[in-house]
Amino acid sequence: MAKVLMKGNEAIGAAAINAGCRYFFGYPITPQNELPEYMSRELPKVGGVFVQAESEVAAINMVYGAAGSGVRVMTSSSSPGIALKQEGISYIAGAELPAVIVNIVRGGPGLGSIQPSQSDYNQSTRGGGDGDYHLLVYAPANIQEMVDLLQDAFDKADYYRNPVMVMGDGMIGQMMEPVEFKERPEVDLPAKDWAATGTEGKRAPNVINSLFLKPEELEDHNIRLTEKYDIMKNNEQRWETYNMEKPEIICVAYGTTARIVKSAIDTLKGEGIEIGLIRPITVWPFPEKAFVELPESAKMFLSVEMSMGQMIDDIKIVNQGRLPVEFYGRSGGMIPSPDGVVGKIRALLGGAK
Amino acid sequence: MAVVFQKTKGLTDKQTHYCPGCTHGIIHRLVAEVLEELDVLGETVGVAPVGCSVLAYEYFNCDMQEAAHGRAPAVATGIKRALPDKVVFSYQGDGDLASIGTAEIVHVAHRAEKITTIFVNNAIYGMTGGQMAPTTLIGQKTTTSPYGRDSNITGFPLRISEMLATIDGAVFVERVSVHNPAAIRKAKKAIKKAFEVQLEGKGFGIVEVLSTCPTNWGMTPVNALGWLEENMIPYYPLGNFKSPEEAK
Amino acid sequence: MDQKFIFAGFGGQGVMLMGQLITYAGMFEDLEVSWLPSYGPEMRGGTANCSVIVSDREVASPVISYDATTVVAMNLPSMDKFEEEVEKGGKLFVNSSLIERKSVRDDIDVYYIDANDVAVELGNAKAANMVMLGAILEITKVVSPEAVLKALEKIFGTAKAHLIPLNEEALKRGAQLVK
Numbered sequence: 001m002a003k004v005l006m007k008g009n010e011a012i013g014a015a016a017i018n019a020g021c022r023y024f025f026g027y028p029i030t031p032q033n034e035l036p037e038y039m040s041r042e043l044p045k046v047g048g049v050f051v052q053a054e055s056e057v058a059a060i061n062m063v064y065g066a067a068g069s070g071v072r073v074m075t076s077s078s079s080p081g082i083a084l085k086q087e088g089i090s091y092i093a094g095a096e097l098p099a100v101i102v103n104i105v106r107g108g109p110g111l112g113s114i115q116p117s118q119s120d121y122n123q124s125t126r127g128g129g130d131g132d133y134h135l136l137v138y139a140p141a142n143i144q145e146m147v148d149l150l151q152d153a154f155d156k157a158d159y160y161r162n163p164v165m166v167m168g169d170g171m172i173g174q175m176m177e178p179v180e181f182k183e184r185p186e187v188d189l190p191a192k193d194w195a196a197t198g199t200e201g202k203r204a205p206n207v208i209n210s211l212f213l214k215p216e217e218l219e220d221h222n223i224r225l226t227e228k229y230d231i232m233k234n235n236e237q238r239w240e241t242y243n244m245e246k247p248e249i250i251c252v253a254y255g256t257t258a259r260i261v262k263s264a265i266d267t268l269k270g271e272g273i274e275i276g277l278i279r280p281i282t283v284w285p286f287p288e289k290a291f292v293e294l295p296e297s298a299k300m301f302l303s304v305e306m307s308m309g310q311m312i313d314d315i316k317i318v319n320q321g322r323l324p325v326e327f328y329g330r331s332g333g334m335i336p337s338p339d340g341v342v343g344k345i346r347a348l349l350g351g352a353k
Numbered sequence: 354m355a356v357v358f359q360k361t362k363g364l365t366d367k368q369t370h371y372c373p374g375c376t377h378g379i380i381h382r383l384v385a386e387v388l389e390e391l392d393v394l395g396e397t398v399g400v401a402p403v404g405c406s407v408l409a410y411e412y413f414n415c416d417m418q419e420a421a422h423g424r425a426p427a428v429a430t431g432i433k434r435a436l437p438d439k440v441v442f443s444y445q446g447d448g449d450l451a452s453i454g455t456a457e458i459v460h461v462a463h464r465a466e467k468i469t470t471i472f473v474n475n476a477i478y479g480m481t482g483g484q485m486a487p488t489t490l491i492g493q494k495t496t497t498s499p500y501g502r503d504s505n506i507t508g509f510p511l512r513i514s515e516m517l518a519t520i521d522g523a524v525f526v527e528r529v530s531v532h533n534p535a536a537i538r539k540a541k542k543a544i545k546k547a548f549e550v551q552l553e554g555k556g557f558g559i560v561e562v563l564s565t566c567p568t569n570w571g572m573t574p575v576n577a578l579g580w581l582e583e584n585m586i587p588y589y590p591l592g593n594f595k596s597p598e599e600a601k
Numbered sequence: 602m603d604q605k606f607i608f609a610g611f612g613g614q615g616v617m618l619m620g621q622l623i624t625y626a627g628m629f630e631d632l633e634v635s636w637l638p639s640y641g642p643e644m645r646g647g648t649a650n651c652s653v654i655v656s657d658r659e660v661a662s663p664v665i666s667y668d669a670t671t672v673v674a675m676n677l678p679s680m681d682k683f684e685e686e687v688e689k690g691g692k693l694f695v696n697s698s699l700i701e702r703k704s705v706r707d708d709i710d711v712y713y714i715d716a717n718d719v720a721v722e723l724g725n726a727k728a729a730n731m732v733m734l735g736a737i738l739e740i741t742k743v744v745s746p747e748a749v750l751k752a753l754e755k756i757f758g759t760a761k762a763h764l765i766p767l768n769e770e771a772l773k774r775g776a777q778l779v780k
Binding site for chain 2: 053198211
Binding site: 003005030031114170171174175176177178256259260262263266335337338339 | 621624625628634635636637638640659660661662663664666
């Protein structure tokens with residue numbers, strides 16, 4: 001298919017419909033409004049359903065209900081709205097239902113701002129709701145990758161019976177870039193024989209539930225979930241590396257921030273300074289495999305984020321004490337500039353070189 | 354030998370956990386009998402709440418989904434939109450529906466979702482140990498209104514049916530009781546009507562069932578039935594507030 | 602080689618469209634492109650602006666920060682706000698129909714275009730953005746006018762197809778102003 005120019009939020013909608021999503025439950029919040037608007041316009045054309053819920057809480061619980069019926073369903077919001085959705089996300093994880101949640105992140109805490117941010121890293125990778133659970137979390141860096149990952153997200157959600165989050169930021173939601181909707185091979189997925197769709201008198205009732213009143217049963221459930229998360233950790237790590245042959249510093253950055261870091265790397269390369277990049281594409285599971293073998297030239301890590309340093313902990317965990325971990329970030333809707341990153345790197349390398 | 358009474362197919366064989374004298378059991382049976390009589394058990398998905406009836410998914414003999422506290426109408430919306438030809442109901446208590454879930458119940462009516470809600474009002478939080486509910490009567494003692502509910506501090510009991518009846522999307526609204534056999538027969542008729550309204554695709558239907566909580570009211574089951582009749586019915590009058598004929 | 606544009610004006614002047622046309626045209630010419638709008642309370646009827654990057658390699662940051670190669674100011678508040686965002690040696694296009702003052706910069710090339718007046722002469726004041734765009738294309742050569750016309754057809758669709766001749770004429774007149 002030919003490339004088309006699309007706004008990020010609308011491209012998400014188109015990708016979801018391409019992936020067979022026919023149910024969307026949402027609530028208005030900037031900067032993701034073009035996505036529910038797109039779904040309200042396009043879903044009826046393909047026999048789908050759009051409902052504007054009374055709140056984010058209701059929207060995610062509608063997602064939980066529809067997911068229990070075995071359909072491909074999605075919701076989207078932005079940071080404070082995603083905070084409200086945590087109740088339902090935890091239930092969806094606990095009841096092991098497939099669903100896709102899009103977070104177009106804006107600055108926080110509280111009402112924060114409506115400008116781009118990456119300050120929901122902890123909320124997304126550490127759970128966010130109650131209990132022992134994880135989401136598979138994709139963090140695309142451009143609209144094409146967002147579209148590709150979104151389509152994967154539905155397959156992975158079905159495969160693992162687990163909610164999948166696609167985390168962008170206000171910038172990627174609002175910007176326009178060329179995008180291509182590629183033909184996708186059919187993925188062989190298990191039948192949804194667990195769905196609550198009515199017994200038709202042919203089987204025992206199916207129950208969608210996350211309640212286990214007996215401690216030993218809940219523990220068994222938690223152990224089984226953890227085994228599933230371990231499989232996800234092993235199979236689903238995704239990352240990209242850039243200029244990693246002989247870097248003095250390895251930057252770690254995800255999403256749109258990684259693009260800014262690449263720009264800084266190119267500038268410094270022109271001056272003979274070698275800087276590498278590990279770009280997590282999944283932030284959960286964090287791509288620890290990318291950190292197993294490090295180039296001997298590397299003197300330190302530099303985490304670059306649009307937050308106050310939420311990813312540092314994960315870098316430290318996979319670094320296992322080998323190298324110092326430094327940080328450069330902007331927050332509140334301020335976007336790091338390539339010059340800012342270059343300046344930080346120069347300072348870390350001991351001034352002009 | 355002629356069979357004059359048998360257990361409905363709408364309930365499983367599981368013994369319920371409800372306290373002796375609790376009227377949840379009666380209300381479960383009425384819903385289950387209606388589903389069986391309408392021959393829709395195999396086409397039904399029920400939504401259980403958080404509260405005393407949290408385990409309703411073990412008792413109704415149909416597909417069930419357990420909702421978060423107060424969210425049953427939202428969950429039911431998701432199910433009904435995905436399965437528009439199926440019968441979907443939520444079963445909720447007064448803490449669930451009239452307190453934490455007010456937004457969800459108002460908006461399920463506002464959207465005219467074609468689902469049925471069974472609202473069990475016993476004027477108290479049962480599961481958590483007898484705390485005050487929005488439906489607790491003035492003067493009623495609970496574990497969080499130990500001196501009796503005082504309107505100066507906690508306002509006035511919430512009349513859900515009257516409120517929902519003002520919403521155009523709510524096409525069937527009736528308050529019933531289960532304090533004696535005649536009332537139980539009327540309650541069943543209302544529940545059946547509410548499901549028929551759903552089957553006809555007319556909009557949202559709710560049946561509020563006045564119910565007892567002998568354990569947390571601190572009464573014998575028989576006294577509790579009497580207390581319901583003498584105290585609850587005067588504040589929460591029984592009757593039909595809305596039916597499709599007048600909703601138009 | 603990157604070209605980085607900021608288009609700014611008030612709502613209704615078609616500044617978002619100007620940016621989108623260059624973005625589309627760049628895509629048609631197999632260049633890497635990005636279009637980033639301002640969003641926020643100010644977009645509800647107030648000032649509007651967008652950043653467009655056209656490049657022969659992957660667009661790194663879609664954000665322009667004091668390194669615009671070209672700024673287009675369609676009204677005075679936009680000129681006041683974005684004049685300083687032009688990099689040294691860059692270009693500033695001023696809608697002199699609505700902006701009386703001259704640029705304070707002496708390290709950039711400034712083009713004063715009577716966009717509204719020319720559009721009125723053409724019979725439609727709304728085409729001021731196309732007059733301006735014609736001048737921009739002529740000076741920056743960022744994309745071809747043919748690609749912009751193709752983009753215009755794409756965006757206008759059949760519903761607004763009758764407006765294309767007017768817009769084409771406006772593009773030509775804009776180009777003539779700076780030839």
